[in-house]
Amino acid sequence: MATHVGEGFDGPARHNPAAEPGQPTAGTFALDPHWVEQLRRHAICSPRAKTMDTITPMTGRVLARLPVSSAEDVEQAYRGARAIQPAWAQLPVRLRAQIFSRLHDLLLDRQGELLDLIQLESGKARYAAFEEVVDAALVCRHYARVAPKLLAPQRRAGVFPGLTRVEQVRHPHGVVGIVAPWNYPLSMALTDAIPALLAGNTVVLRPDPQASLTALLVADLLARAGLPSRVLQIVLGPGPTTGAAVLEHADYVMFTGSTATGRLVARDAGARLIGASLELGGKNPMYVAADADLDRAAEGAVRACFSSAGQLCMSIERLLLHEDIADAFLERFLTRVQSLGLGTNLTFEADMGSLISQAQLDRVEGQVRDALERGAVVLAGGRARPDVGPWFYEPTVLTDVQESMTLCRTETFGPVVAVYRVGSDAEAIARANDTEYGLNASVWTRDGARGRRIAAAIRAGTVNVNEGYGAAYASVDAPMGGMGVSGIGRRHGDEGLLKYTQVQTIATQRGLGLGVPEGIPTERFAAGMTGVLRVMKALGGR
Ligand code: NAD
Numbered sequence: 278m279a280t281h282v283g284e285g286f287d288g289p290a291r292h293n294p295a296a297e298p299g300q301p302t303a304g305t306f307a308l309d310p311h312w313v314e315q316l317r318r319h320a321i322c323s324p325r326a327k328t329m330d331t332i333t334p335m336t337g338r339v340l341a342r343l344p345v346s347s348a349e350d351v352e353q354a355y356r357g358a359r360a361i362q363p364a365w366a367q368l369p370v371r372l373r374a375q376i377f378s379r380l381h382d383l384l385l386d387r388q389g390e391l392l393d394l395i396q397l398e399s400g401k402a403r404y405a406a407f408e409e410v411v412d413a414a415l416v417c418r419h420y421a422r423v424a425p426k427l428l429a430p431q432r433r434a435g436v437f438p439g440l441t442r443v444e445q446v447r448h449p450h451g452v453v454g455i456v457a458p459w460n461y462p463l464s465m466a467l468t469d470a471i472p473a474l475l476a477g478n479t480v481v482l483r484p485d486p487q488a489s490l491t492a493l494l495v496a497d498l499l500a501r502a503g504l505p506s507r508v509l510q511i512v513l514g515p516g517p518t519t520g521a522a523v524l525e526h527a528d529y530v531m532f533t534g535s536t537a538t539g540r541l542v543a544r545d546a547g548a549r550l551i552g553a554s555l556e557l558g559g560k561n562p563m564y565v566a567a568d569a570d571l572d573r574a575a576e577g578a579v580r581a582c583f584s585s586a587g588q589l590c591m592s593i594e595r596l597l598l599h600e601d602i603a604d605a606f607l608e609r610f611l612t613r614v615q616s617l618g619l620g621t622n623l624t625f626e627a628d629m630g631s632l633i634s635q636a637q638l639d640r641v642e643g644q645v646r647d648a649l650e651r652g653a654v655v656l657a658g659g660r661a662r663p664d665v666g667p668w669f670y671e672p673t674v675l676t677d678v679q680e681s682m683t684l685c686r687t688e689t690f691g692p693v694v695a696v697y698r699v700g701s702d703a704e705a706i707a708r709a710n711d712t713e714y715g716l717n718a719s720v721w722t723r724d725g726a727r728g729r730r731i732a733a734a735i736r737a738g739t740v741n742v743n744e745g746y747g748a749a750y751a752s753v754d755a756p757m758g759g760m761g762v763s764g765i766g767r768r769h770g771d772e773g774l775l776k777y778t779q780v781q782t783i784a785t786q787r788g789l790g791l792g793v794p795e796g797i798p799t800e801r802f803a804a805g806m807t808g809v810l811r812v813m814k815a816l817g818g819r
Contacts, residue, residue: 334400400631454527456614554766581745715760
């Protein structure tokens with residue numbers, strides 16, 4: 278097996294001819310200040326608000342100066358959202374759905390601006406940004422189609438057929454508070470808000486400071502699609518202050534971020550006895566079985582490990598290779614990894630973009646350094662690339678990773694994957710499950726039924742067979758979310774909409790009451806009821 282210790286990796290800079298070592302393309306990525314000013318108007322912030330700078334990972338320079346919403350601003354956002362909520366909930370679902378159907382088209386029409394902004398805020402490659410546009414459009418289309426039926430009152434079986442009429446009715450919670458992370462500026466700002474709004478809630482959204490401009494552009498598009506003002510209120514600022522204030526006032530909480538912060542959010546929601554949906558971290562495995570199509574698996578593994586520079590909650594960070602094909606797979610995989618191009622272009626040229634921040638680069642470098650000091654071996658990558666951009670890191674493949682190394686069990690959230698060899702499907706399943714996380718997993722085999730059997734034995738909210746993450750994530754008709762410490766609740770699927778509702782049972786008793794009729798001894802009535810129960814079971818009663 279070839280060992281490439283970070284060598285032969287000269288592809289990236291060719292995509293960014295302007296970038297000399299230590300000389301990022303300063304000034305290339307500026308935004309029109311008037312446009313930023315227009316977008317700022319969608320945020321609830323007092324005129325004398327403090328400000329924060331959004332830094333673009335493309336250059337490490339300031340992209341925009343944005344206001345920070347104070348605690349009073351958050352309260353004002355909630356007042357507005359609460360005031361309009363009953364009227365919004367009374368609008369027929371069909372009319373609410375039309376807004377998101379129009380938004381679907383606007384997202385596709387205006388994708389150029391969206392892609393630029395997502396790339397500038399996150400530093401990711403343009404195709405990874407495009408995946409967000411696709412995701413947002415899919416979620417708009419899906420819930421606009423299914424919401425009217427899912428939210429309609431449903432008849433249920435009554436205790437006495439014909440005498441007890443039972444209906445299940447869904448009500449919105451009120452105002453949903455959403456705190457969104459930075460890694461998917463469009464998807465995370467919008468796709469959880471869509472079902473919340475369709476269900477008749479209003480929303481107060483706090484996008485991450487590093488994703489705020491994209492969220493403000495989303496608010497602009499929603500207004501153009503016909504969303505009445507105050508139905509979606511956006512506040513800006515850091516998580517521990519603005520984010521915490523948003524969650525404190527919410528009637529239902531939607532949080533996406535790390536497991537550590539998720540625990541704090543869950544604790545506070547528990548104390549207030551409100552519902553919460555938590556989408557948290559992962560340490561996701563991919564198993565390549567002995568009969569896998571190795572070319573397809575290698576291509577899929579590259580996307581699954583390095584899309585958005587690994588800053589995707591569903592990213593693969595553990596590669597479990599059947600020993601019979603491990604060498605042949607690695608040959609194909611490493612060739613592809615080493616030909617990936619890094620770049621800061623606002624075009625589809627680069628394969629992989631930047632990490633989001635210095636903190637994220639420090640985390641990735643720290644974990645790799647720790648692993649190498651303790652005996653891990655680099656098969657590809659393993660270096661920062663300041664010549665491309667300040668926070669770039671090469672797509673990195675490690676082997677000989679041991680328990681003593683931090684990255685063995687800790688989420689990296691960067692472009693680093695560890696390779697392990699296994700001797701059987703059973704061993705692969707055991708290793709896949711040897712983690713406290715349970716977000717996503719991937720299995721590669723030519724035998725679909727075998728793949729599904731292995732998948733069902735893996736403890737993860739989504740398992741992709743012959744795909745890394747996209748098949749499950751993009752199939753928005755099916756739920757996605759975490760088992761174990763990867764979360765509580767689901768986005769997508771029926772669950773992703775219904776969680777934003779409280780269900781109410783309305784039972785109408787007709788004719789006979791449920792009490793003992795006058796003049797009949799209770800004992801005789803109980804005996805009669807016992808007979809009725811036996812008959813109802815025999816007749817197949819529910
Ligand atoms: P983080 O928990 O530090 O921050 C996540 C978000 O929460 C940020 O926007 C932050 O500003 C905010 N926040 C921080 N403290 C808060 C508080 N006390 N109250 C309210 N909000 C607060 O996580 P991170 O490291 O910035 O993000 C990466 C993590 O997010 C990874 O673990 C990743 O797996 C996870 N993630 C999960 C999903 C998913 O769908 N499961 C999606 C994206 C990211």
